Amino acid sequence: MKPPHLHPLGDFKPADQWQTHVNAIFYGTKGPAIHAHFQTYVSRDYRLAHALAEEFFQQITTDAKHAPDDLHIHEWGVGNGNLAARFLDHLQEIDSENRVYPRVRYLLCDYSAEILNGVRANPALQKHEGHFDTQLVNAECLEGFTPRSVTKIIANEIWDDLATRVLLSSQGNLFEEYLQPMLPEIISDRPFEQFLEEFNEKNLEALITAPDFLDQIVWERSFQRVDLGDWPFRDIIGDHMKQVSEDIPIPINTGAFLTIQQAQNLLVPESQGYTGFDYGMRSMAHVNREGRPYFKIYGGQYTAMVNFPLMAEVGRTVGFDSVHSEPQHEYVGRHLGDQVISLVELVHGHRDAPRMEPWDMDLLMLKTLNVLNTTYHNPYPHKMDYPVMPGTPKKHRKLIAQEAKKLSATGVPDTVAYVAKGEVLAVAAPLKKLGYREEDLQTAFDPPDQPITFSHLRFS
């Protein structure tokens, strides 16, 4: 069949411009339904939030001699609000003498009104009434906040959404990536000209009623000669580009740089810093790894890999004394006192996983969950919803539904939730019956070096 004819939705523009354009439409029209497209490490799970709460409690009670009476915490880019809820739950729990929790004001900041509506409706946050608030604001240009007024800033998976330009060094010259979005005309339920206007004006009210189109966009790419003349941070970007291998696309997370600069301005002098978690290249060796991805598209949301070494350099340049970087799993594991991985990593470590059909993977995931749930205890009971994927054969549909029915409300909360090595080894025998060999389990916790990993960065 002939592929449908594609129409440009606009001109070629530097990658960051179209990336932020489609992301604003994605978050502005989907709201909390974004989690139908992806889960994050904090959208259902609680372990990363608990680690942050423990660290904050420790810093305020033992390290911060001059912490102000009111402790203002900001979270930038908040999704469904689960991170805030679990952070506050745990902080309240460990603060047995009421020294910290009563002083906390947690502000959930997001640029999507739809997202913030979802946050305010999140029942897990209601019990913290008076300790949290929401603010509609763009993290790339935070206006209206008082400088030197915030004790701690937290961000999970926002940097990859923010403006990111892409540079490539070739034969002594620099080139910048330009993008052009294309769609078939038939995608629209309205005259194409009208749709084009709504798309270009980011008319969220109109686009919310349009059929799903973001995940059908075909991106045309081209690289054009560029000089860094008017780029912010051009000196450190220029130095960085001297260290990169030729012909490898390098993400330059300019939007995230702006957040670092603003964090520096907003944090109180003896603050607990700006802490972010995201995925990308942790070292220059990873930046220079040939063939590694530099962007990823989830259900239409356009994300860029985070260039952590360059982020750290920007942090030092804007005046942070220390920039701490480590793998995210290590950060969570340290607080839990054990090695951790996400459940999906465990399942992908099964020897048959690379050859499995998607419905067999679903069955393996569910059976693994049911084994782990015999010992795992989730302090926030919630029964996981595990719908059968379209295209699943009839026989598998029945088996998947049977296994899904057995899921426990106090079991592992999510397919990307963190599981500890001790929890996994405690059920090694039943896992073996599912085909997990001892060495699969060991390797899952000590995986080979990957160019793209989840990392923790703290500017203080």
Ligand SMILES: C[S@@+](CC[C@H](N)C(=O)[O-])C[C@H]1O[C@@H](n2cnc3c(N)ncnc32)[C@H](O)[C@@H]1O
């Ligand atoms: C990938 S989601 C992550 C949500 C949540 N932190 C989590 O990890 O589950 C990105 C979030 O950042 C928000 N966001 C994206 N760009 C933003 C911007 N420029 N300013 C403020 N919020 C933004 C989105 O609306 C969304 O809530």
